[in-house]
Amino acid sequence: MSSRADDELEKAVSGSVVPLSANIDADIEAQLGTGPNAKSSSALLSPEALAYIEKLMPSDSDLIKEITDDSHPQKFIQQLRLIDIPVTDLPDAICHALKARIARFRWPRMGISDAAVEDYLDSIEQAYKDAKLMDKSKADDTEEQKRSAGRWLYSISNDKAHMQTLNGEPPRDNAIPRGILHQFANGEREVGWHRDWKERLF
Numbered sequence: 001m002s003s004r005a006d007d008e009l010e011k012a013v014s015g016s017v018v019p020l021s022a023n024i025d026a027d028i029e030a031q032l033g034t035g036p037n038a039k040s041s042s043a044l045l046s047p048e049a050l051a052y053i054e055k056l057m058p059s060d061s062d063l064i065k066e067i068t069d070d071s072h073p074q075k076f077i078q079q080l081r082l083i084d085i086p087v088t089d090l091p092d093a094i095c096h097a098l099k100a101r102i103a104r105f106r107w108p109r110m111g112i113s114d115a116a117v118e119d120y121l122d123s124i125e126q127a128y129k130d131a132k133l134m135d136k137s138k139a140d141d142t143e144e145q146k147r148s149a150g151r152w153l154y155s156i157s158n159d160k161a162h163m164q165t166l167n168g169e170p171p172r173d174n175a176i177p178r179g180i181l182h183q184f185a186n187g188e189r190e191v192g193w194h195r196d197w198k199e200r201l202f
Helices: 003-013 022-032 047-056 060-067 075-082 087-109 114-133 143-162 175-188 197-201
Strands: none
Touching: 075 087, 075 143, 075 175, 075 197, 087 114, 087 175, 114 143, 114 175, 143 175
């Protein structure tokens, strides 16, 4: 990255939240959309992509502050907190969401058609819906029962998402389908874990 890009990125990530925003999207596209790895035949993320994710990640202490902040603007983090996902798992969740975002920029440059990508995203959404059909939680459940059911739904949805294929093959990095579910839970599609997620978060 250029010094100017570094400075802009530093400003973008200096706040109290991880900036999974349109500005970061554009920066990812600019930084990873060119160069020798732009049309890699492998679905694995390139070393520079992984380094970029590492630069975006906040420090552990900053992350702890974020995930204990009730006003955290990222809905997928709020969703995970709502079902009591351990604090120690949240850095991975943020990293997975970033990996998925970068992968979605790289797929067209690898020759994967928009239709194939959309089919893959739809299949992950359907995996969530299939898992939801198995959900036995009830409206009169206690809060702990709702959270427990949410953790079960989260786990089963991820298991099913990992089985979906893009152009006939599953992405080699299992973080990508998990990260796509985080993107969906962030408001991209109607995906949520706690029984009352819509009412509480949206």
